[in-house]
Amino acid sequence: MKIAGREEMLEIERYAMKEIGISGAVLMEIAGNQIAEEIMRSYPDQSVHITVLVGSGNNGGDGFVIARRLFDAGYTPDVWLLADEEKLEGDARTQYQIHTRRKLSLHLMEEGLSSLDETLKQSEVLVDAMLGTGVKGAVREPLNQIIEQVNSHDFHVIAVDIPSGLDCNTGKVENVAVEADETYAFTMPKLGFFLQDGPSVIGNWQVKNISVPEGLADDLEMNLPEVITRALATASLPKRPQFGHKGTFGHALVFGGSKPFVGAPIYSAHTAFHCGVGLSTLVIPEEVYPVIASQNQTALVRTLPSESGHFTGAGVEEALFEKVTAVAIGPGMGRFDQGPELIRDIIGHLDEQPVVIDADGLFHVKDQLELLDRYKGPVILTPHPGEMATLTGRSVAEVEADRLDIAQSFASEHNVNLVLKGHRTIVATPHGTWVNPLGNDALAKGGSGDVLTGMVTAFLAQGAAPDDAMRAAVYLHAASGEQAAIDCSHYGVTPDDIIASSRKVLKQLEGNG
Ligand SMILES: NC(=O)C1=CN([C@@H]2O[C@H](COP(=O)(O)OP(=O)(O)OC[C@H]3O[C@@H](n4cnc5c(N)ncnc54)[C@H](O)[C@@H]3O)[C@@H](O)[C@H]2O)[C@@H](O)CC1
Numbered sequence: 001m002k003i004a005g006r007e008e009m010l011e012i013e014r015y016a017m018k019e020i021g022i023s024g025a026v027l028m029e030i031a032g033n034q035i036a037e038e039i040m041r042s043y044p045d046q047s048v049h050i051t052v053l054v055g056s057g058n059n060g061g062d063g064f065v066i067a068r069r070l071f072d073a074g075y076t077p078d079v080w081l082l083a084d085e086e087k088l089e090g091d092a093r094t095q096y097q098i099h100t101r102r103k104l105s106l107h108l109m110e111e112g113l114s115s116l117d118e119t120l121k122q123s124e125v126l127v128d129a130m131l132g133t134g135v136k137g138a139v140r141e142p143l144n145q146i147i148e149q150v151n152s153h154d155f156h157v158i159a160v161d162i163p164s165g166l167d168c169n170t171g172k173v174e175n176v177a178v179e180a181d182e183t184y185a186f187t188m189p190k191l192g193f194f195l196q197d198g199p200s201v202i203g204n205w206q207v208k209n210i211s212v213p214e215g216l217a218d219d220l221e222m223n224l225p226e227v228i229t230r231a232l233a234t235a236s237l238p239k240r241p242q243f244g245h246k247g248t249f250g251h252a253l254v255f256g257g258s259k260p261f262v263g264a265p266i267y268s269a270h271t272a273f274h275c276g277v278g279l280s281t282l283v284i285p286e287e288v289y290p291v292i293a294s295q296n297q298t299a300l301v302r303t304l305p306s307e308s309g310h311f312t313g314a315g316v317e318e319a320l321f322e323k324v325t326a327v328a329i330g331p332g333m334g335r336f337d338q339g340p341e342l343i344r345d346i347i348g349h350l351d352e353q354p355v356v357i358d359a360d361g362l363f364h365v366k367d368q369l370e371l372l373d374r375y376k377g378p379v380i381l382t383p384h385p386g387e388m389a390t391l392t393g394r395s396v397a398e399v400e401a402d403r404l405d406i407a408q409s410f411a412s413e414h415n416v417n418l419v420l421k422g423h424r425t426i427v428a429t430p431h432g433t434w435v436n437p438l439g440n441d442a443l444a445k446g447g448s449g450d451v452l453t454g455m456v457t458a459f460l461a462q463g464a465a466p467d468d469a470m471r472a473a474v475y476l477h478a479a480s481g482e483q484a485a486i487d488c489s490h491y492g493v494t495p496d497d498i499i500a501s502s503r504k505v506l507k508q509l510e511g512n513g
């Protein structure tokens with residue numbers, strides 16, 4: 001499922017109209033019909049009090065269609081035109097004329113905001129057709145006040161295409177936006193659904209096909225980001241030959257650990273094991289061996305010389321003699337003077353196997369990014385926004401405000417594969433971008449990132465291509481967090497619960513495949 005920004009959506013719709021020949025009025029009719037049908041399905045009782053708020057642009061035009069279809073089906077919605085009727089243009093004007101010529105009831109702004117508030121107080125369902133993809137900047141008077149009124153009421157809010165006030169491209173809410181329970185997006189979800197404030201205002205979202213198939217984006221040679229759907233995540237999992245032996249399923253190696261962080265590498269190595277690798281090996285500083293050995297049952301363990309609880313940088317060659325098929329560097333590694341050299345040394349000794357760099361591994365690599373482009377095998381980086389800020393020399397706020405572009409350009413510039421973690425995690429390669437639609441607060445805990453590293457490394461070790469491994473891992477990780485929150489509460493989820501839930505989720509995905 002592709003994701004569009006404002007300009008791409010306009011170009012695709014223009015193409016559908018001009019080159020394919022479906023008129024804007026037809027598109028609007030289909031769009032409005034689709035949402036009216038959803039409302040009628042959810043609310044079969046025609047006495048339900050529905051209010052439709054209609055704005056001045058084409059989003060408002062959709063609102064007129066929804067209202068007309070509801071009237072036709074025996075409902076009696078309150079329809080409010082929140083714009084000067086003289087200024088309506090194009091298809092929206094046509095819909096307004098159909099509405100008034102049909103003598104369907106319509107409230108105008110002259111009736112006053114207090115009268116509108118009276119209507120809102122009695123409403124059970126609110127259809128938000130005020131502003132769509134065309135919103136620019138902060139919402140102006142009086143719509144900003146109306147949106148605040150809408151948000152203060154407790155009815156079911158259905159947003160047409162996008163909640164009014166949410167920026168389609170950036171996901172930013174400048175001053176105010178409708179807080180929707182349901183958003184029905186036409187043709188494709190919009191970028192803003194996944195960025196900044198978007199996830200907190202869109203509610204549950206669904207795409208409605210209005211006879212503009214997303215495939216038109218390919219005709220126009222657009223390289224759009226895609227949603228990691230359940231089907232895509234399933235298809236991205238490595239295939240498992242039924243008669244394979246443990247050598248078939250790869251060997252994951254996790255370089256990490258230090259005196260303050262003994263749990264991190266264990267989480268990564270255990271996760272790899274739970275996600276299908278034949279063998280999982282921990283490479284740790286020898287001083288932490290007793291603690292790690294006492295907590296670890298699944299992974300093989302190798303130790304390297306250490307000093308003050310960290311690797312000294314010596315002995316890398318010995319740790320890599322196994323038939324390793326993927327390497328993770330960083331979980332719990334900490335910061336120490338020899339870190340950059342250690343990373344160089346590990347990468348220098350690898351034989352084109354995929355390498356995942358996370359946590360302080362990213363800190364040690366930040367001043368030698370050329371190393372990544374030079375390496376002949378695939379490189380996967382899994383930064384959270386703070387680590388991404390370190391890698392790019394920006395502030396966390398700058399990274400968060402421009403996640404998608406920053407991830408895309410970093411991946412292309414350094415020829416790496418990137419998982420930019422966050423509430424809606426982004427996967428970027430030099431060739432494509434994907435957005436994970438899942439994830440919750442249960443994942444926001446120390447150790448959760450180490451689990452994700454273990455998942456990516458596991459799938460790479462089993463032979464998945466980097467984009468497949470990243471998509472499968474971020475989806476599995478987030479779905480496991482959601483599952484764990486159901487089983488253990490949002491407060492109580494630990495990394496071990498995420499690992500345990502990942503088996504449930506993998507079982508469901510296996511069943512789908
Ligand atoms: N283009 C098409 O073919 C189709 C468009 N559709 C609908 O059209 C929408 C886009 O329509 P438009 O491009 O007309 O734009 P919108 O209807 O989203 O908004 C444009 C109107 O909002 C006003 N406006 C913009 N920024 C504002 C602000 N900050 N404060 C207050 N008012 C503001 C503008 O003056 C303009 O009148 C989509 O979201 C979708 O709902 C659908 O009907 C399907 C077909």
Ligand SMILES: [K+]
Nearest residue numbers: 128131162164
């Ligand atoms: K809207």
